Amino acid sequence: MSHFNREMSSANTMSKEEYLFLLKDFYKDLNLPYKYQDRNENHFRLERKCLPGISLNLVEFRVPYNLRYLNPDHEPIFSIGFMIQGQLDYIIHERKYSFNTGQNNIIVVPNEDRPSLLFKAHTFYSYRSCIFERDYLEHLFSRYPEKLKALYANYQNGKYSTLKPDNLINTREIQFIIQQIDGEFAKPQPDDLYLEAKILELLSLQIQSSTCxxxxxxxxxxxxxxxxxxxxxxxxxxxxxxxxxxxxxREVGLNTKKLKMGFKQIFGNTIHVHLLAHKMKRACHLLLKSDLNIAEVGLECGFDNASHFSTAFKKQFGVRPLDFRRGKSNMSSISKM
Structure with a gap:
């Protein structure tokens, strides 16, 4: 694969046609790495990193023109998209759709459909998308058929569809993962395995948010x-x-009754039990993988002192933390966490 990398110091003087050329150059092959960036008055950044089976796309710009860009012919697209800032409008089948700041969705676009992207002048756009290649998507579907059944069927049958008719919200968890991806993306040699894991985490969160x-x-x-x-x-x-x-x-803007009942409905446990299970899972990991002493493990897991930690751990698993570290535990009870 070739790598397009172009710097243009006079980007703030570019014509409307030149901006459209850059967009065309970026979108003409979604399986090729790409990088264009300027930091002048009209910030313009188009970047793509290609992982095995997935392309990760970063789009950020502000231009002085209204732009309407018609996508080229393409293979069927299965994409997860996240709008960080701006309102991106697009037209398919003469119907207008919108992505607003803080929204996300999963989009299936058949190869015969050519979306038109609409960008407003002097508006800053920041958008992330991940496009799954056919073979990778087939592998995912073979492993998680119930999770991807409807979307994959539409992908196979050439039907435009989205995960939800109304876009989903970028939760703080999703925002945090996107920040992690951006941080890794910026490194001279990003870790492909890390990026792939984070992309799949985003996909999982989207599906959970709508169907689980x-x-x-x-x-x-x-x-x-x-x-x-x-x-x-x-x-x-x-x-x-x-x-x-x-x-x-107060932090999330939900009354306590709805928070408690909704939390149990979604996560299957009360807030207290869910948090304790998370602490115990973290403790098991640290006991097995770190050199921290028992008191330090307890502190890392939110316990005030070693005694409180040991008591909670033994109540949960029937063994003290030290015995667990020495291999005297019943691992079957812990492996179910």
């Missing part, structure tokens, strides 16, 4: 589900940052 739970029992709206996932992310991101339910409720 039955929300009828407590009538949870999509925005409520996203807030509850934000609460779970805050709860487990830093185990030394303790939250009360009231604090979590």
């Amino acid at each position: 739970e039955n929300f009828a029992a407590f009538n949870l709206k999509a925005c409520d589900r996203d807030k509850i996932r934000e609460a779970e992310f805050l709860l487990t991101k830093d185990l030394n940052q303790a939250y009360t339910i009231e604090q979590l409720s």
Whole structure:
């Protein structure tokens, strides 16, 4: 694969046709690495990294013209997209769709469809997308058929579709993963395995957000589900940052009753039990993989002292942390976590 890498110091004087040429050059082959970037008045960055079976695309720009770009002929596209900033409008089958700031979706575009992308003058756009090649997608479907059944069928049958008619919300967890991807992307030699894992994590979160739970029992709206996932992310991101339910409720903007009932509905446990299980899983990892002493492991997992940690660990697994480290535990009970 060739690598396109072009710098243009006078990008702020470029014509409308030159901007359209760059977009055409970027989108003409989604399986080729690509890099164009300028840091002048009209910030313009188009970059693509190709992993085995996945292309990771980063688009950021602000231009002084209204642009309408018609995508070229292409293979069927299965793409996960995340709008960081701006409102990206696109037209398929003479119908207009929009991606707004903080939204995401999974999009299937047949090869006979050629979307028109609409960009407004003097508007900053920041967008990330990951496009899965056919063989990679087939492999994913063979492993997780129930997760991808409807979308994969539309991909096979040449039918335009999205995961949800209304876009999903970029939760804090999704935003954090995108930041991790951007950080790795910026390295001189990004870790492909790390990027692939993060992309699959994003795909999993999108599917969970739309299909993995039955929300009828407590009538949870999509925005409520996203807030509850934000609460779970805050709860487990830093185990030394303790939250009360009231604090979590205020942080995500959901009343305590809906937070507690919705949390159990989505995650299958109360907030307290879910957090404890997360702490214990982290503790097991540190006991086996680190040189930290028992007190230090307890502190890393949010326990005030070694005694409290040892008591909680033994109650959970029936052995003390030290015995677990020495291999005297019943691993079957722990492997089910």
